Amino acid sequence: MPLLIVESPKKAKQIASYLGRDWTVKACFGHVRDLPATKADIPEKYRDQAWARLGINVDAGYTPLYVARAKTGVLTDLRAATKAAGGDVYLASDPDREGESIAWHLSVVLGLKDARRVTYQEVTKTAIQKAIQNPRPINLALVAAQESRRILDRLAGYGVSPLLWDAIGGPQSAGRVQSAALMLLAQREQSRLSFIPSAYWRVTARVGTTPPFNASVQAIRGLPLATAASFTAQGQLKEGLEVAQLDAQKAEGLRGYLEGREAEITSIEVSPITRRPPPPFTTSSLQQAAGARLHLGVETVTRAAQSLYEQGLVTYIRTDSPALSDEALQLARAAVAERFGEDALSPSPRQYATRNSNAQEAHEAIRPAGAFLAPEATGLNGDELALYTLIYTRTVASQMQDALGEKTTITLQAGVVTLGATGTRLTRRGFTALYDDDQKDEDDQALPALTVGQRAPLSGVKAEEKKSSAPARFSEGSFVQLMEKAGIGRPSTYASTLKTLLSRNYVAIRARKLHVTPLGLCVALYLLKQLPQLVDARFTAQMEQDLDAIANGELKRLDYLDRVWRDALKPAIAGAQRTSPRIKVPGREAVFEVRDGQVTLRTAEGAALLPVELLPEDLDERSIPALLAGTWKPGAKSTRRTEESPGRAPTAPAKRKGSTTPRKKRDSTASPRKKASTSGTPSRRKS
DNA sequence: CAGTGAGCGAGCTTCCGCTTGACTT
Numbered sequence: 001m002p003l004l005i006v007e008s009p010k011k012a013k014q015i016a017s018y019l020g021r022d023w024t025v026k027a028c029f030g031h032v033r034d035l036p037a038t039k040a041d042i043p044e045k046y047r048d049q050a051w052a053r054l055g056i057n058v059d060a061g062y063t064p065l066y067v068a069r070a071k072t073g074v075l076t077d078l079r080a081a082t083k084a085a086g087g088d089v090y091l092a093s094d095p096d097r098e099g100e101s102i103a104w105h106l107s108v109v110l111g112l113k114d115a116r117r118v119t120y121q122e123v124t125k126t127a128i129q130k131a132i133q134n135p136r137p138i139n140l141a142l143v144a145a146q147e148s149r150r151i152l153d154r155l156a157g158y159g160v161s162p163l164l165w166d167a168i169g170g171p172q173s174a175g176r177v178q179s180a181a182l183m184l185l186a187q188r189e190q191s192r193l194s195f196i197p198s199a200y201w202r203v204t205a206r207v208g209t210t211p212p213f214n215a216s217v218q219a220i221r222g223l224p225l226a227t228a229a230s231f232t233a234q235g236q237l238k239e240g241l242e243v244a245q246l247d248a249q250k251a252e253g254l255r256g257y258l259e260g261r262e263a264e265i266t267s268i269e270v271s272p273i274t275r276r277p278p279p280p281f282t283t284s285s286l287q288q289a290a291g292a293r294l295h296l297g298v299e300t301v302t303r304a305a306q307s308l309y310e311q312g313l314v315t316y317i318r319t320d321s322p323a324l325s326d327e328a329l330q331l332a333r334a335a336v337a338e339r340f341g342e343d344a345l346s347p348s349p350r351q352y353a354t355r356n357s358n359a360q361e362a363h364e365a366i367r368p369a370g371a372f373l374a375p376e377a378t379g380l381n382g383d384e385l386a387l388y389t390l391i392y393t394r395t396v397a398s399q400m401q402d403a404l405g406e407k408t409t410i411t412l413q414a415g416v417v418t419l420g421a422t423g424t425r426l427t428r429r430g431f432t433a434l435y436d437d438d439q440k441d442e443d444d445q446a447l448p449a450l451t452v453g454q455r456a457p458l459s460g461v462k463a464e465e466k467k468s469s470a471p472a473r474f475s476e477g478s479f480v481q482l483m484e485k486a487g488i489g490r491p492s493t494y495a496s497t498l499k500t501l502l503s504r505n506y507v508a509i510r511a512r513k514l515h516v517t518p519l520g521l522c523v524a525l526y527l528l529k530q531l532p533q534l535v536d537a538r539f540t541a542q543m544e545q546d547l548d549a550i551a552n553g554e555l556k557r558l559d560y561l562d563r564v565w566r567d568a569l570k571p572a573i574a575g576a577q578r579t580s581p582r583i584k585v586p587g588r589e590a591v592f593e594v595r596d597g598q599v600t601l602r603t604a605e606g607a608a609l610l611p612v613e614l615l616p617e618d619l620d621e622r623s624i625p626a627l628l629a630g631t632w633k634p635g636a637k638s639t640r641r642t643e644e645s646p647g648r649a650p651t652a653p654a655k656r657k658g659s660t661t662p663r664k665k666r667d668s669t670a671s672p673r674k675k676a677s678t679s680g681t682p683s684r685r686k687s
Numbered sequence: 688c689a690g691t692g693a694g695c696g697a698g699c700t701t702c703c704g705c706t707t708g709a710c711t712t
Contacts, residue, residue: 038700071707156702156703158701158702159702175702492706
């Protein structure tokens with residue numbers, strides 16, 4: 001009886017039901033071998049080799065040392081099943097680079113000669129049957145590409161992390177993905193800290209038509225009134241821009257000028273609007289939407305989505321493709337027809353393509369699985385119901401008609417002052433009847449029917465001073481999207497990369513936003529100076545191109561690794577400064593100095609160790625003297641945390657435990673600390 | 688002579704990516 005091996009047990013069950021009793025279907029649970037992680041993983045005979053710590057014999061052509069992963073039960077099970085199948089084994093791991101590698105490792109571990117590799121794009125009976133009729137050999141060039149990726153990540157990660165242990169202290173870490181991701185956050189934090197807000201004025205008035213509407217001042221004597229967009233991040237007026245700038249006195253003068261004055265409508269412009277439904281979810285867009293709409297963090301979303309997957313309610317949750325299978329398209333369209341009628345359907349089925357060039361598209365979009373149960377019919381509750389509803393409506397809405405409408409822009413003149421008002425109106429709701437993704441514009445309003453030349457008095461004139469705001473911090477969900485857009489990490493690692501940055505104390509979550517800590521800022525800026533290539537997201541983009549060339553046979557694995565390691569990273573690591581770095585605090589006359597994992601703030605007035613909970617944004621004219629005097633208390637500024645959802649709050653207290661600084665090195669022997677930092681965070685949650 | 692504590696030195700930390708349960712607090 002032939003044996004088919006897939007990665008996921010859920011998938012194995014599904015496929016077993018398609019293939020019937022003539023087949024055995026087993027899961028290998030992802031990778032079955034890997035480089036040794038710690039010394040304990042290294043086999044006795046290699047333990048005294050100089051390269052054993054890396055698990056890669058660089059001098060022997062970057063030969064990797066592979067060891068079985070902890071799940072011995074899985075391997076013995078697969079070996080027994082292989083024997084029972086008489087070696088008639090089909091390797092059906094995912095159709096991407098990692099999947100090809102898994103197939104190759106399986107073929108080695110199970111001793112398969114002439115391994116039969118099969119792939120399919122969707123899990124349907126016909127697709128599976130077609131796949132097993134067309135087996136092919138393992139693509140060794142693709143395996144070489146994966147192996148190069150693995151080796152590079154190990155060399156970079158295990159090569160650079162010890163640099164941090166020397167320079168900064170503590171069990172710190174660096175890597176191709178986490179360091180580039182940290183840098184993206186640090187850059188945003190820096191641009192926020194150095195941002196200089198600009199003041200501008202907004203003057204509004206009520207126009208006395210029936211019914212009335214609101215208009216805002218656009219220009220005075222034809223000169224546009226300054227807005228937030230008129231200024232640079234340094235608080236300067238953008239070059240070559242001619243605008244009217246008010247101060248309190250002028251604003252009050254303008255208010256008096258307008259109050260009671262008659263305005264005339266000088267133009268009415270109407271333009272049509274078409275809005276298309278957003279594509280079905282991928283891992284990153286689901287995180288973004290669940291964060292924005294349901295206020296759920298990445299870990300909560302991942303856990304709830306995994307549960308939905310295990311219940312057979314949604315498809316695989318780690319995907320970069322928004323594509324729907326033909327079967328799913330039909331089911332989604334049937335759901336539209338049943339709920340809203342045939343007229344609500346888009347004229348033809350909508351298929352969505354990814355815009356992400358790194359996408360491997362081994363799975364389809366995250367969508368309802370099986371019978372497309374309506375949310376009410378699932379029997380779910382809580383976060384899982386909310387998440388399923390989101391996935392269901394987004395998928396079904398993707399097959400609905402566009403929303404149509406019109407945008408009206410009104411211009412009015414009152415003496416020398418020009419005012420404007422906008423209003424949008426939907427003439428056909430289309431998909432928004434089910435899934436409304438409208439971003440509300442504060443100026444948008446319902447406008448009455450108006451004609452050019454019409455006159456009406458202005459009243460209730462208000463002049464408000466506004467300040468331009470710095471670029472916003474990332475939420476957990478938008479951080480995941482940022483990583484995807486930058487091309488770093490994969491759907492299976494977005495959540496764990498964030499978790500790593502949190503557990504290293506490089507990043508903290510406050511009021512549902514990601515903040516880079518002083519330690520994170522120091523690590524990022526240190527790496528930027530010593531190893532700029534590692535913190536650059538383009539390093540990964542270039543790696544992807546080179547891996548493609550290896551997979552195509554155009555580039556040799558050895559040549560590639562020599563180029564990135566022997567000729568670039570290795571000498572850069574050897575030449576890097578290993579003394580405690582001093583980093584200028586952005587936007588302040590002060591420096592951070594970091595040693596033993598602890599950050600010290602140094603100013604002309606003195607120095608102070610920074611408490612772990614202090615964030616760069618807490619540093620100001622009041623807190624700095626308090627820190628130096630030792631009287632600073634946390635929470636003085638950050639008390640206005642948004643606690644709308646008390647049930648599911650805080651990851652914050654759990655986080656700090658595992659990664660406290662090793663001030664007393666003797667007390668923190670390796671094993672208890674490891675335990676605390678790896679299992680501490682999730683296990684505290686349920687109590 | 689046995690027990691205690693300070694001080695010293697050795698060993699360890701770490702990557703990315705693929706998959707789920709089995710462990711405690």
